[in-house]
Amino acid sequence: MRPFLDMQFGERIVTLMAALVLVLQIAMVAQRWIVVHIRIFAAQSFFLAMIAATIAWYNHAPHLYIAAALTLVVKVTLVPLLFERLVKRMEIHEEIEPIVNVPLSVVIAGGLTLVGYVVAESFYRPEEPGLGHNALAVAISLFLIGFFTMINRRKALTQVLALLSLENGLFLAAISLTYGMPLIVELGIFFDVLVAAMVLGILVYRIRESFASMDVSRLRRLRG
Amino acid sequence: MLLIALLLIPFATAAVSFFVRRRAAMEAANLIGFGIVFLAAVALAGQVLARGTVSLANGFFYADALSALVILLTAAVALVCSTYSIGYLRDDQQSGALGDDASGTEQLARMRTYYTLTPLLVFSMLFMAMANNLGVMWAAMEATTLASIFLVTFYGKVTSLEAAWKYAIIGGVGLSMALFGTLVAYYAGHRLPGSESLSGLNWSVLAQHAAQLDKTSMRLAFVLILLGYGTKAGLAPMHTWKPDAYSEAPVPTTAILSTALLNCALYGLVRFYILTSRCLGADFPGHLLLLFGLLSMGVSVPFVLVQKNYRRLLAYHTIDHSGIMATALGLGGAMGSLGLMLHMTFHTIAKSLLFLCAGNVYQHFGTDLFAKLKGSVLRAMPLTGVVFLMAMLAIIGMPPFSLFQSEFLILRAAFDGGHLLTGVLFVLFSTGVFTGAILHVGGMVLGPGGETAVAARRPWRDGSMLALAAALVVIGFWVPAPLFQLISNAARVVNGQ
Numbered sequence: 001m002r003p004f005l006d007m008q009f010g011e012r013i014v015t016l017m018a019a020l021v022l023v024l025q026i027a028m029v030a031q032r033w034i035v036v037h038i039r040i041f042a043a044q045s046f047f048l049a050m051i052a053a054t055i056a057w058y059n060h061a062p063h064l065y066i067a068a069a070l071t072l073v074v075k076v077t078l079v080p081l082l083f084e085r086l087v088k089r090m091e092i093h094e095e096i097e098p099i100v101n102v103p104l105s106v107v108i109a110g111g112l113t114l115v116g117y118v119v120a121e122s123f124y125r126p127e128e129p130g131l132g133h134n135a136l137a138v139a140i141s142l143f144l145i146g147f148f149t150m151i152n153r154r155k156a157l158t159q160v161l162a163l164l165s166l167e168n169g170l171f172l173a174a175i176s177l178t179y180g181m182p183l184i185v186e187l188g189i190f191f192d193v194l195v196a197a198m199v200l201g202i203l204v205y206r207i208r209e210s211f212a213s214m215d216v217s218r219l220r221r222l223r224g
Numbered sequence: 225m226l227l228i229a230l231l232l233i234p235f236a237t238a239a240v241s242f243f244v245r246r247r248a249a250m251e252a253a254n255l256i257g258f259g260i261v262f263l264a265a266v267a268l269a270g271q272v273l274a275r276g277t278v279s280l281a282n283g284f285f286y287a288d289a290l291s292a293l294v295i296l297l298t299a300a301v302a303l304v305c306s307t308y309s310i311g312y313l314r315d316d317q318q319s320g321a322l323g324d325d326a327s328g329t330e331q332l333a334r335m336r337t338y339y340t341l342t343p344l345l346v347f348s349m350l351f352m353a354m355a356n357n358l359g360v361m362w363a364a365m366e367a368t369t370l371a372s373i374f375l376v377t378f379y380g381k382v383t384s385l386e387a388a389w390k391y392a393i394i395g396g397v398g399l400s401m402a403l404f405g406t407l408v409a410y411y412a413g414h415r416l417p418g419s420e421s422l423s424g425l426n427w428s429v430l431a432q433h434a435a436q437l438d439k440t441s442m443r444l445a446f447v448l449i450l451l452g453y454g455t456k457a458g459l460a461p462m463h464t465w466k467p468d469a470y471s472e473a474p475v476p477t478t479a480i481l482s483t484a485l486l487n488c489a490l491y492g493l494v495r496f497y498i499l500t501s502r503c504l505g506a507d508f509p510g511h512l513l514l515l516f517g518l519l520s521m522g523v524s525v526p527f528v529l530v531q532k533n534y535r536r537l538l539a540y541h542t543i544d545h546s547g548i549m550a551t552a553l554g555l556g557g558a559m560g561s562l563g564l565m566l567h568m569t570f571h572t573i574a575k576s577l578l579f580l581c582a583g584n585v586y587q588h589f590g591t592d593l594f595a596k597l598k599g600s601v602l603r604a605m606p607l608t609g610v611v612f613l614m615a616m617l618a619i620i621g622m623p624p625f626s627l628f629q630s631e632f633l634i635l636r637a638a639f640d641g642g643h644l645l646t647g648v649l650f651v652l653f654s655t656g657v658f659t660g661a662i663l664h665v666g667g668m669v670l671g672p673g674g675e676t677a678v679a680a681r682r683p684w685r686d687g688s689m690l691a692l693a694a695a696l697v698v699i700g701f702w703v704p705a706p707l708f709q710l711i712s713n714a715a716r717v718v719n720g721q
Contacts, residue, residue, distance in 0.1 A: 183422070
């Protein structure tokens with residue numbers, strides 16, 4: 001039973017899972033199919049929920065269990081299901097065409113990870129015990145890579161997914177910096193994420209119907 | 225109790241409009257709902273004047289003079305727009321702009337969208353202005369975006385989809401930065417006693433202990449918040465969604481977005497400005513605000529000068545005014561804060577009036593391009609033409625209108641505070657916008673007219689327009705004493721006393 005009480009062991013688990021989250025984020029930059037993109041997002045959210053549960057266990061922060069459960073419901077189940085149905089209904093088969101090619105994108109994502117670590121250092125307080133040191137660096141990296149992916153994508157749905165992964169970064173930052181926001185705020189954020197996913201999904205569907213494409217670089221009528 | 229009523233009534237209005245299937249019932253629900261909301265907002269303002277602050281549910285809801293002013297302005301705009309939109313949507317229905325199937329189900333569905341989402345938008349704005357918890361405030365802000373996306377796509381045109389997409393994505397990225405900023409602010413206060421509880425993120429608590437907040441974190445938090453809420457306020461360079469969304473949404477929605485929602489975004493910014501300036505001193509947030517404020521003013525000048533579309537012209541005008549208000553906040557001090565609050569009030573009246581006039585012109589001529597209007601507004605629509613010109617003169621700061629006073633106050637704050645460059649740029653950019661606006665709107669209203677018949681009377685729209693116009697004229701000469709008291713109390717909140 002000892003590992004379940006040992007803080008150091010907890011930190012190792014969190015770091016391991018944070019690393020997986022980061023790897024998935026970079027995989028998202030690199031892959032080419034929308035359905036895979038959605039599943040990677042679901043997997044990433046799953047590991048986030050696990051991180052939240054681990055931190056809840058080792059730091060005795062019970063409200064984080066609720067945040068973890070909500071992540072499982074909203075980001076691991078509902079949002080991916082919604083988007084996969086959308087993809088099926090729109091009959092999208094084409095590949096994602098990033099603006100910057102894949103190898104270069106991965107290099108840039110690596111560079112952004114480095115930036116994330118540098119920024120996270122300024123928050124590091126060695127005197128304070130906690131689990132979140134590496135997790136925070138990963139969170140900031142997720143945020144930055146999410147930004148980059150949004151700029152780098154032309155397809156509407158992939159931009160939405162990038163926005164959601166950016167939000168995943170914020171969630172990770174919240175649980176590693178302050179063990180999550182107060183519960184009611186967390187509820188508000190989850191509600192917003194769910195509604196935003198639905199609203200943006202409908203919008204994507206309408207754009208696809210009107211333009212016969214999700215290529216947002218074709219949205220260029222409004223100028224000046 | 226009032227605070228709860230202010231939230232419940234718009235929500236109930238939305239529910240009623242969603243379930244009734246008749247146009248008249250939806251119109252009545254909106255009208256009555258917003259009427260009560262306005263009365264409640266006035267009552268709240270009275271309470272705040274009498275007691276200082278009003279709070280409820282253990283400080284979860286909290287209203288001081290600043291919140292009360294924002295709530296009052298939001299409720300006023302919502303009420304005027306609800307009367308205006310009755311005439312506006314009926315006209316749209318007749319002209320076939322809402323779809324022209326014979327059974328009318330599509331038209332009714334569109335109207336239901338409008339009459340349901342507008343109260344929800346107002347609900348989230350009011351919630352934002354009275355949420356004490358900064359995280360809840362963020363969630364309400366995000367809800368305003370979500371509620372208004374389908375108002376932007378209301379007409380279902382290809383261009384409205386494009387506008388809504390930009391609005392959703394730029395707004396989404398901006399608000400994610402604001403959430404990060406909120407989070408970092410929470411972290412900055414995490415060593416205060418009681419920070420794990422809900423009230424640890426309450427503005428009133430953080431403001432009391434602002435000096436003990438972690439300084440590095442607050443610095444980062446303010447930058448992120450400025451970028452985040454600045455996007456919603458339309459500060460350059462995050463302003464690009466604004467002209468698109470404003471020219472595609474139905475005009476009453478645009479009037480709400482460009483005044484009440486702008487006020488709410490600035491309100492969020494002001495709350496964090498107060499925390500940051502108490503923690504780090506006013507210089508750091510002030511300089512950043514001046515930078516973004518002047519940039520927004522400067523960016524809007526060329527677009528106002530060469531604009532071809534009058535609804536986009538008004539949108540760039542809003543960007544300019546958003547910049548003016550950010551500048552006023554950046555200047556700070558007693559005079560800058562008072563200038564900001566006065567300007568917020570006056571701008572809300574004048575800009576919503578301008579959009580209502582623009583809506584009248586748009587519906588009559590069916591175009592929003594100057595070139596196709598051929599300057600015949602005054603002849604075709606004498607009343608709208610006169611009011612349009614008057615409101616335009618007011619908004620570019622011509623005396624005797626009230627915006628002259630507030631802009632002059634802000635300018636004085638700049639020179640008195642030794643911000644010489646800010647003052648000079650402020651005058652320069654204002655002159656540019658002034659020229660562009662006079663050039664276009666003057667030409668549009670007064671120019672040689674083609675042969676057009678005089679438009680028929682439109683009681684709902686003209687009535688709302690005249691009510692606002694009367695308010696604009698009166699307030700230029702006489703600000704009612706309680707309103708001025710509320711404004712100066714709000715300025716005192718900003719100034720940190």
